[in-house]
Amino acid sequence: MEALPSPDALEFGAAFDRFGDARIVLLGEATHGTHEFYAARAQITRRLIEQHGFNIVAVEGDWPDIARFDDYVRHGASRPRGGDARVRFPTWMWRNEDVRLFADWLRHRNASLAEAERVAMHGLDIYSLGESINAVIAYLDAHDPAAADEARRRYGCLTPWQDEPQHYGRAVMQGLLAPCENTVVAQLGDLLDRRMALIGDGGAGDGESYFGAEQNARIVRAAERYYRAMYRGAAESWNLRDRHMFDTLQALLAQRKEARAVVWAHNSHVGNAAATAMGWRGEFNIGELVRKAYGDRCVLIGFGTDRGTVAAASDWGASMAVMQVRPARDDSWEGVFRGTGIARGMLDWRIHPDPELRSSVAQPLLERAIGVVYRPQSELASHYFEAVLADQFDAYVWFEETRAVTPIGPERPHGTPETWPFGL
Secondary structure, X not given: OEEOOOOOOHHHHHHHHHHOOOOEEEEOOOOOOEHHHHHHHHHHHHHHHHHHOOOEEEEEEEHHHHHHHHHHHOOXXXXXXXXXXXXXXXXXXXXXXXXXXXXXXXXXXXXXXXXXXXXXXXXXXXXXXXXXXXXXXXXXXXXXXXXXXXXXXXXXXXXXXXXXXXXXXXXXXXXXOOOOHHHHHHHHHHHXXXXXXXXXXXXXXXXXXXXXXXXXXXXXXXXXXXXXXXXXXXXHHHHHHHHHHHHHHHHXXXXXXXXXXXXXXXXXXXXXXXXXXXXXXXXXXXXXXXXXXXXXXXXXXXXXXXXXXXXXXXXXOOOOEEEEEOOOOOOEHHHHHHOOOOOEEEEEOOOOOOHHHHHHOOOEEEEEOOOOEOOHHHHHHHHEXXXXXXXXXXXXXXXXXXXXXXXXXXXXXXXXXXXXXXXX
């Protein structure tokens, strides 16, 4: 394993030039609240943008939320938005100091570029049902008021549930409510018809805002299916979510000329699920789908840590706390990397396919995954799963000891503009 400098140092990204010829570089994280993971991904991404022409940063976040970052970094690129912008749990995942620093850098870099050449930030996730409904209606209000009225009627099936969409899924599965699937599919169909009309008219001045509206309509359709699938089984709902994230990435690549993307998401999404217990029980993820679609033109990079602190909650929706991360189990991949004695490093078996090296990471061992919830008291059951590292990733970045991210704040302060926390 080769040693790496601090992820807060600019030279950190230089070690990743070897992956600069890829079409897609997927950068993972073993938790959703660790400074080193965010800082490392920011430095790698800066290098890929500056030296290798990458022009999309796609993250495990909701499309409307990350659209506000995109507005900021691209100096006001048009995006549909509507309704009261609420901050969805977990707030610290994207509103933290590391993301703020990266966004400030990206805005500064984009300033000297033509609008069409500016690097974009986009969200891939599925949880923005209410905001996505509002965004579609806002777009249509501005372009076709009659169509906006029809969208309100169609989405009226879902709007009573938009604050607690899981209750919608439960009501449908219990036979208390008819599903809204046909109406949201019809609404998406109408927007796709609008795309055909825009193509016929040359799409003058409307392509960017239309693209956002279409993606939000796709989110509404996917979310409606997702919240029904939650009550049919974990594998089905997981697969719906990651399929949506992959499809969104595909749409981003297709929409932009000479598109090359960096993806930020958890290891459980970025690593090839077929090489893990997830895949063995029927789940796939964006990493597996990207690898199947792009082969050697993609790179999957995992991240891991042994101990330190992490920003997480004890339960879904609970307050964030800075928690102590327990030292990893000896029978885990983290335990193996701890045994190297290297505090910071990268193991790369893609560019230098040494058979002995690959063999050393080709066995199934436990791997730890901490999301927005961390339960150290039940860590083995809650946070470990088996994985074959050699097939899960192309390289692995290791930090022996890490610390929690610094959140900008638990909520967007009441009355502040939608551009918070950047103050535009």
